[in-house]
Amino acid sequence: MEEGKFLGVIVTNGGFKANPEKIEVVMNMPSLKTIKQFRWTVEVKTVFQEINLRLEELPTLIASKTKELQVIYLAASDRAISAVVLVDRDSVQTPIYYVSRILADAETRYSTLENLVLSLV
Template identity: 25%
Template sequence: MVVKSSTVSAHAQDLTEVFQALWHHQMRLNLEKCVFGVSGGKFLGFMLSSRGIEANPDKCQAILDMKSPSTLKEVQKLAGRLTSLSRFLPCLAEIARPILLLLKKVKRFIWTPKCEASFQQFKERLGAPPILSKPVVDLDMIVYLAVSSTSISAVLIQEKQDEQHLVYGLPHVIITDNGRQFIDRKFERFLQELDVQHHVTSVEHPQANGQAEAANKVLLHELKKRLGSAKGLWAEELPNIL
């Protein structure tokens, strides 16, 4: 959770409002994991600053330093790194299509000129990735759609001082499993106050949840083996092992 304000006085008011909401819903914070009065920093693999949400420069540099993949394993690593930066790569699915096709079972690995062109295009964009700005209430929102025969991409834009800026916002819908923490009444009331819809997976087939949990345990076990020494850095290191 991040509380961001435009001024110091407003920040104190915003924190008071957040603490009151937490107290109202009987939620607690771990003080050892709380940081106050910072101008920016990493959060869930992203960089937060006064300008907005920025791409993690370490993740961008990891792709910029990559050589053209020569094996399927290297393509998998590239795909994972691109996915972690998907919010800063418009039309990701369409541009990456030649590369992603290599992930399908093929008899022989071939890195084609189309793959190389896509790879270089990503490098060019990550050299100066866009910044996701906070939306301004009084400004119109512009939705750009890019539609092809294989994918659909969308982006939210606001125009400020004759410049277009990517914006972020609160999700209208979140999707979770049937975990107790997600079906709790306090959590539901919290989402209702924010006008966020809550959709639960496997509503019609709850028996599938057990199968999903079993599969998740296997995945979690393997991830812990590979990321055991990267405590607190899962968001940064996860794309490297996918």
């Protein structure tokens, strides 16, 4: 099989990519109409449309090859941590794995360095 759905993503022989059906829900989300919902300005509408376009261009997760150099980027803030593992193919950094999460209450009191280590773990 060349392509199929598995656990909400599209699996191909080249890697994993976002399920267009899931992206379509956001793409077709109607503009907000009342003040209670949001202050919907032309600028906000433009940004919303830009986000939708970016969703269509999400990178495909690929499988790592044997002895391929991997790069890891870590990020930490006072509320969340994340990490992404990339490989360099054809001068383009392509993700093979990523994870992010919101910090638990006690973890919000860690130093930034401690949170970076936590994201590595």
